[in-house]
């Protein structure tokens with residue numbers, strides 16, 4: 577089982593190491609927190625939070641690293657976790673898993689951006705089996721996921737309806753590549769409505785149809801993209817959601833009341849987000865003698 581204070585005896589300084597590291601790397605590159613938060617979600621989504629997304633494999637390996645999955649488009653800052661791990665390893669060799677370092681890094685990413693300070697239980701173990709890009713393909717949500725599928729995904733992990741809405745508030749940080757919204761913007765099956773919403777026109781201008789650079793060009797998820805706040809919900813209500821899920825969540829009958837509430841009450845958002853984060857980051861994890869403690873996060877040794 578994971579527990580609070582898991583490293584108190586064997587590596588009491590780990591939380592400070594990760595905090596200082598994330599703080600200084602966020603000063604160097606203010607987009608670091610958003611990348612770490614999404615990295616954590618994409619690790620946890622594939623066979624639990626076990627650092628599987630961090631592993632690189634030889635190019636001739638039978639298995640393929642999770643980064644080969646198209647669903648991991650735009651995943652950044654895996655090297656930050658490697659770096660934090662090497663600092664931790666120098667002080668407490670073979671004690672702290674990469675999986676836990678990633679959760680701690682995501683937790684710091686949220687608080688360094690102005691979000692809640694989340695107390696997280698620790699004691700996850702790293703995967704020792706080779707990562708599998710097809711498992712990533714089948715476990716990670718597609719960029720055009722709708723509200724019902726999102727609710728089902730998080731209900732499976734034990735999140736309440738309120739927590740499921742709150743966790744989407746992670747899109748208060750960061751960016752979306754044009755490729756991720758292309759199908760939504762240029763859906764051939766839906767006729768262009770005569771009076772298109774102003775925001776959709778803005779997205780189309782930023783992400784022109786058939787652009788060859790849609791995998792590098794991007795839009796901001798919302799105007800206060802570096803601050804973890806409840807503007808995600810305010811924005812979404814105003815019809816400025818970037819992804820399909822962000823556009824639909826304020827208008828779906830099950831989710832709309834929570835979106836309204838979080839838009840009006842940031843503390844309520846922070847509270848529900850924090851409990852959702854703990855549930856998401858502890859679901860299906862390896863503990864005890866399962867898996868391993870890797871020495872390097874990007875290798876299975």
Ligand code: HEM
Pocket residue numbers: 609610611613614617649650651652717718719720721726729743744746747749750751752753754756819821
């Ligand atoms: C299940 C519903 C979700 C879907 C369909 C979804 C999908 C996406 C997509 C397509 C992007 C843009 C990637 C890109 O083009 O670079 C994105 C960005 C992001 N997502 Fe999600 N996401 C979901 C839930 C979450 C959750 C639960 C978290 C964290 C707890 C999260 C955190 C983020 C962050 C922080 C970014 C910005 C990344 C950056 O700036 O590099 N998302 N998401």
Ligand SMILES: [Ca+2]
Pocket residue numbers: 618619620621622623624625626627628629
């Ligand atoms: Ca994983």
